[in-house]
Amino acid sequence: RGAATTSCCRHLPSPFRLPPVPLQNRVQPDGSIVAVPDRGTMMGNRGGKFHRDDKTLGKRRWASHHWICCDMHYKGMKHEAMGQGYTSLFFLDEVTALAAGHRPCFFCRRADAKSFIGGRKVADFDRELHPQRLARHEARVDDLPEGAMIEHGGKAYAVKGQHLLQWSHSQYGLAIPRASLMKARLLTPPLITAILAKGYQPRWHPSATTGEQA
DSSP: OGGGGSOOGGGSOGGGSOOOOOOSOEEOTTSOEEOOSOOOSEEEESSSOOBOTTSOBOSOOOSSSOOEEEESSOTTOOOOTBSSSOBOEEESSHHHHHHTTOEEOTTTOHHHHHHHHTTSOHHHHHHHHHHHHHSOEEEEGGGOOTTOEEEETTEEEEEETTEEEEEOSSOEEEEEEGGGOSEEEEOSOHHHHHHHHTTOOOOOOTHHHHHHHO
8 A cells, every 4th residue: 555655746748747836036126036937038146145955035035235137148157046156046137137236247247247337346336236225216207217117006117218118027018108107116226227327238138129119
């Protein structure tokens, strides 16, 4: 009778097997971290490891105030998403990462990182940015630069030209006129919004072009 307690799932054909459960490492524009299948186009971390040994998250949402946004693939290097080194995080694109308070990485994106923070010291920049990640901000939509993100009606939107593109984990969708909103909650920290206003060009998900033309 002992054999009757053995799981038979390994004998089922693959269509009947349950899909793997995604890790809780997908970042939303408001900085929250959720578990969804969509991985996005960019990755990053928050200064080290803050996941538990079973690859789940406890109450911690960062290891330090050094939050970065990285290339998904860099010189063939491989790593474990929730290994011993750090907690890997994933973003739809850089626009999303910036809204969540992540800056370009100096290791895999050095040119972008230098352009982004200018001549400032990284430690000083991150120290100023961290409280802004955790605070709530309001802004006039007309004043926002392209690449900034807002929240309206419980949904996140990215400023793209004269449109606001509705964000999701897989793509940008519905485009509404920017002029349709006067004020909104600003998701992108003010320090990063100012950098966008000076001309920094973040990386967009390919769907952003389609959304702008909708």
